[in-house]
Amino acid sequence: MFTPNFQITAALTQMLMDIExxxxxxxxxxxxxxxxxxxxxxxxxxxxxxxxxxxxxxxxQAQVDDVLHGGTFPNRERDEREVKNY
Structure with missing residues (x-):
């Protein structure tokens, strides 16, 4: 059985309460x-x-953004079409 090696101290409890x-x-x-x-x-x-x-x-990712906003890239028509049809 797994036994964690830590103690729940007042400081740890306070940090968890702050996070929550x-x-x-x-x-x-x-x-x-x-x-x-x-x-x-x-x-x-x-x-x-x-x-x-x-x-x-x-x-x-920048080129995909450009394609989604109407940009084109020569010799990348297949890639552009795939992005537009996604």
Missing amino acids: ASRQAVSSLPITLPVLTSLRESARLISTHYSTQIEGNRLT
């Missing part, structure tokens, strides 16, 4: 529409980049 209080404070903050929109766009960009990269797409 901070977590509660952050989770109760309102998320404004611009922040939510930015988070969704970032998630879409990162998801598109890594998912298409797994399939062999050679575009960088």
Whole structure:
């Protein structure tokens, strides 16, 4: 049986309580529409980049961002099409 090698001290308990209080404070903050929109766009960009990269797409994350905003890259039409259709 595993026996952890630590003790729950008053200092450790206080640190855990501070962490929980901070977590509660952050989770109760309102998320404004611009922040939510930015988070969704970032998630879409990162998801598109890594998912298409797994399939062999050679575009960088910055290039994927450019393609999603209308940019083009000569001789990379297949990669662009894959990003646009993701």
